[in-house]
Amino acid sequence: MAKVTNTLRRRQNLKQTLVRAAEKTIAKRGLAGLRARELAVEVGCAVGAIYNVVEDIDDLIMLVNERTLAALERSLIESAQVTTGAAGTADAIERLVGLAVGYLDFAHANGLRWRAMFDHRLPKGRDVPDWYRASQRRLFGYVEAPLRALQPGASDQRLALLARSLFSAVHGVVELGLDEKLQPLPVEILHEQVAAVAAAIGRGMAQA
Amino acid sequence: MAKVTNTLRRRQNLKQTLVRAAEKTIAKRGLAGLRARELAVEVGCAVGAIYNVVEDIDDLIMLVNERTLAALERSLIESAQVTTGAAGTADAIERLVGLAVGYLDFAHANGLRWRAMFDHRLPKGRDVPDWYRASQRRLFGYVEAPLRALQPGASDQRLALLARSLFSAVHGVVELGLDEKLQPLPVEILHEQVAAVAAAIGRGMAQA
DNA sequence: AGAAAAATCTGAACGTTGTTCAAAAAACAG
DNA sequence: CTGTTTTTTGAACAACGTTCAGATTTTTCT
Numbered sequence: 001m002a003k004v005t006n007t008l009r010r011r012q013n014l015k016q017t018l019v020r021a022a023e024k025t026i027a028k029r030g031l032a033g034l035r036a037r038e039l040a041v042e043v044g045c046a047v048g049a050i051y052n053v054v055e056d057i058d059d060l061i062m063l064v065n066e067r068t069l070a071a072l073e074r075s076l077i078e079s080a081q082v083t084t085g086a087a088g089t090a091d092a093i094e095r096l097v098g099l100a101v102g103y104l105d106f107a108h109a110n111g112l113r114w115r116a117m118f119d120h121r122l123p124k125g126r127d128v129p130d131w132y133r134a135s136q137r138r139l140f141g142y143v144e145a146p147l148r149a150l151q152p153g154a155s156d157q158r159l160a161l162l163a164r165s166l167f168s169a170v171h172g173v174v175e176l177g178l179d180e181k182l183q184p185l186p187v188e189i190l191h192e193q194v195a196a197v198a199a200a201i202g203r204g205m206a207q208a
Numbered sequence: 209m210a211k212v213t214n215t216l217r218r219r220q221n222l223k224q225t226l227v228r229a230a231e232k233t234i235a236k237r238g239l240a241g242l243r244a245r246e247l248a249v250e251v252g253c254a255v256g257a258i259y260n261v262v263e264d265i266d267d268l269i270m271l272v273n274e275r276t277l278a279a280l281e282r283s284l285i286e287s288a289q290v291t292t293g294a295a296g297t298a299d300a301i302e303r304l305v306g307l308a309v310g311y312l313d314f315a316h317a318n319g320l321r322w323r324a325m326f327d328h329r330l331p332k333g334r335d336v337p338d339w340y341r342a343s344q345r346r347l348f349g350y351v352e353a354p355l356r357a358l359q360p361g362a363s364d365q366r367l368a369l370l371a372r373s374l375f376s377a378v379h380g381v382v383e384l385g386l387d388e389k390l391q392p393l394p395v396e397i398l399h400e401q402v403a404a405v406a407a408a409i410g411r412g413m414a415q416a
Numbered sequence: 417a418g419a420a421a422a423a424t425c426t427g428a429a430c431g432t433t434g435t436t437c438a439a440a441a442a443a444c445a446g
Numbered sequence: 447c448t449g450t451t452t453t454t455t456g457a458a459c460a461a462c463g464t465t466c467a468g469a470t471t472t473t474t475c476t
Contacts, residue, residue, distance in 0.1 A: 032329070036434060046455045048436075057434065119329070121240070121389070128389055136390065164390075165381055165401040169409075172380020173373055181329070181336055182344065182372075193373040200412020201377075201405060244463055254426045256465075265463065 015053040017043045023064045023113070031061070031116040058122045062132055065117045068110070069135040075106045076142055092149035093202035099143060100170040100198035101191060107174050108187055118175065143167055150206040166201050173197050223261040225251045231272045231321070239269070239324040266330045270340055273325045276318070277343040283314045284350055300357035301410035307351060308378040308406035309399060315382050316395055326383065351375055358414040374409055381405050 021042045025034055036057060040047045054060045079102040080095070107114045122128070143163040151159065176182050177190040185193075229250045233242055244265060248255045262268045287310040288303070315322045330336070351371040359367065384390050385398040393401075 030332075035432090037432095040456095047434090048455055049453095051435070052454075118389075119327075121327070124238075128391075133391070161393075161397070161401065164384070164393075165405055168381040168384040169377035169405050170380070171384065172376040172378070176372070176376040176379065181326075183336075183341070185369075185372075189369070193369065196412065197373055197377050197409055200409045203412060204404065204408025243461090245461090248427095255463090256426060257424090259464070260425075 012053075014043070014045060014049065018050060018054065018060060019063045019067065022060050023067060026061075026064055026116050027110070027113045030112045031119050034061070058120075058126070061116065061120050062122070062129060064113075065120065066132055066135050068113050068117055069132075069139065071110070072103070072106050072114075073135075073139055073142075076102045076139075079105065080142075089150060089206050092146040093199055093206070095146040096143070096166065096202045097195050097198045099146075100194050103170060104174050104177075104187075104190060104194045107178060108190075111178070140164060140167065147205065150202065162205060166198070166205070169201055170194060170198055220261075222251070222253060222257065226258060226262065226268060227271045227275065230268050231275060234269075234272055234324050235318070235321045238320045239327050242269070266328075266334070269324065269328050270330070270337060272321075273328065274340050274343050276321050276325055277340075277347065279318070280311075280314050280322075281343075281347055281350075284310045284347075287313065288350075297358060297414050300354040301407055301414065303354040304351070304374065304410045305403050305406045307354075308402050311375075311378060312382050312385075312395075312398060312402045315386060316398075319386070348372060348375065355413065358410065370413060374406070374413070377409055378402060378406055 018039060021039055022034060025038070025042075034057070036050060037047055040050060050057075050060070054063070076099060080098055140160065140163045143166055144159050147159055147162055147166070148154070151162070154162070173194050174190070177185045177193065226247060229247055230242060233246070233250075242265070244258060245255055248258060258265075258268070262271075284307060288306055348368065348371045351374055352367050355367055355370055355374070356362070359370070362370070381402050382398070385393045385401065
């Protein structure tokens with residue numbers, strides 16, 4: 001017997017609608033431009049209704065950010081144009097550089113949506129949901145694969161660590177490069193810098 | 209005739225008191241824990257008085273952040289233990305690694321105060337004051353010096369760019385390494401990673 | 417020194433936030 | 447169709463940064 005009631009469906013429907021609307025305003029006006037009341041108007045529900053399908057505004061933001069994470073993943077897969085293997089050191093470094101540049105391109109193309117992932121802090125005491133962490137890990141996997149070619153002997157744990165560091169370094173260059181606070185750089189120059197940093201770290205990890 | 213009135217002195221006094229109080233609460237409870245009313249109570253003035261000596265709360269935060277920048281500078285100078293020169297490539301790389309680790313140590317020791325520098329965004333339309341930019345540039349100078357040894361032929365402009373990229377990469381590793389959102393790492397491991405990244409980029413810049 | 421004028425400070429009040437919850441509306445069961 | 451439960455609603459609440467008319471202090475002038 002279909003215990004999947006009508007209301008349940010409507011709730012999930014509203015949730016999805018809310019997430020999409022929130023995503024749109026974040027993309028247009030940034031994380032700080034997201035207002036509960038405006039959202040309610042936009043999706044055509046009462047303010048209180050938001051709290052029926054979502055814990056918090058923070059919860060809603062996490063849902064949006066998870067979608068951005070997924071979009072980043074799709075973007076990276078696409079831009080990597082499936083170089084199926086070729087396990088040489090030079091090839092691995094090239095793939096790392098490709099990922100780094102792909103990351104920059106995504107960040108640049110999806111400015112405010114991308115920034116929301118790092119600008120947002122959930123209120124202290126609350127910790128990151130598992131499904132969000134899972135998405136993060138999945139992304140690191142794309143970095144670990146080429147790294148394995150550079151350090152065949154390394155343990156999985158060590159590989160995860162190296163992937164994190166490589167990502168963090170590239171992320172830093174992208175973040176501060178696009179930042180207003182530190183005077184944003186032309187994107188072509190950023191391309192060079194990101195590629196140079198990724199290549200240097202790749203080489204560094206190859207020899208050690 | 210001393211046109212330096214009594215009131216002017218009191219104003220500047222209040223300003224300094226406010227900045228120090230703001231710094232203390234940021235250090236203790238983070239940027240989000242800063243409240244105008246609490247500040248007023250703490251320094252013993254009316255809420256409105258804050259706006260006599262400071263444009264905004266954002267303005268106040270910028271003043272605090274500039275002090276943090278200065279504290280970082282002092283910390284780096286101290287930890288660099290004045291290696292006066294020795295223009296070898298290996299020495300230059302070692303100095304870069306020293307700066308990177310010094311940066312990590314400062315960030316780790318001054319957690320919330322350091323985070324406030326990057327978490328804070330001033331309302332859109334307003335741009336970073338000159339005196340803040342000047343402090344930033346001064347810090348990059350410390351990175352440029354060893355870099356010059358690695359790339360003797362590079363122009364000042366190019367050197368500034370490389371310094372920025374190196375700083376950004378190291379900053380990325382430190383930021384995400386200490387971040388709650390990406391599961392914070394033990395500081396000893398972070399030390400290794402920061403040193404490895406700085407060294408790799410240093411070597412990369414030396415040969416190119 | 418005293419009184420008028422100017423500058424300064426004060427804190428209640430304003431406009432916005434996110435969030436709640438009594439009451440209305442809708443959905444369901446018999 | 448009627449009573450019961452569930453769901454939705456939006457006015458009300460608390461907390462925030464910011465303002466500004468009035469009180470207070472400081473300066474100026476005779």
